Amino acid sequence: MNARPLMRLRLTTAATEEIGPTPHGMLSIFPITGGSFEGERLRGIVLGGADWVTAAADGTRELDLRVTLETDDSALIHMTFAGVLDDANHYFRTLPRFETAAPKYAFLNRLLAVGIGEAHRDGPVHTIEEIL
């Protein structure tokens, strides 16, 4: 499979809301308070959102993120991803999707992407590539 860089996304998070054991596993909500993104075709800031993280019995966590991005020319982009975080195997991968009404960024509506995540002390960093 071929891919090309789309953006590097840095997220800042607030204190985790621990919902606890639910029928699907241990649910934690990570509020996203801000951040930034940068790539050749777009850059800007993260307005906010959250990541709903459910830990399975085997310790693997399933991610379900929603955030709003604002580009440096004031377009709004709705971004979501599903993902997997498996600390034991250093596997932190996501499937971002985008929706926007801004014609300049309409290419985002037409692509599938993958993200490689890294946990940093001040929040996760995702390197996102477009699947060609």
Place this chain on the structure above:
Amino acid sequence: MNTRLLMTLRVTVATPQSIGAVPHGTRRTVPITGGDFEGPRLRGSVLPGGSADWLLLRADGVLELDLRATLRTDDGGLISMRSFGLRHGPPDVIEALARGEAVDPAAYYFRTTPRFETAHPAHAFLNHLITVASGDRRNEGPIYTIHELL
């Protein structure tokens, strides 16, 4: 992006059910009647019950695919597969596909992101994989080459 081949999946399809114009676009459901899959670590067949692809043609001309299928491995494991995908391309290419002509899959964008669930211990690695697939739309049904994201 580092990947490795997970499987090649061929599904066979029945006559589509044209639901028609719905609030988010034009909806069409394509029943899956069977098929097979083969890769270095698993192989087997596609079960017809509950397998279909729910298609939505959006106003911007992009076709959204929402496939669900049950796979049975040759050692008796059942795997539930779901994949979201997108298909789009130049109008003449999409029209040729609609007419049932053979089209080089490089001429259009047909990508999906399969996820898997299984209770079978030998295939439990599938539960936590992020995968990407490229599709080749054929008249008898699509062929997906699925790669695991490493």
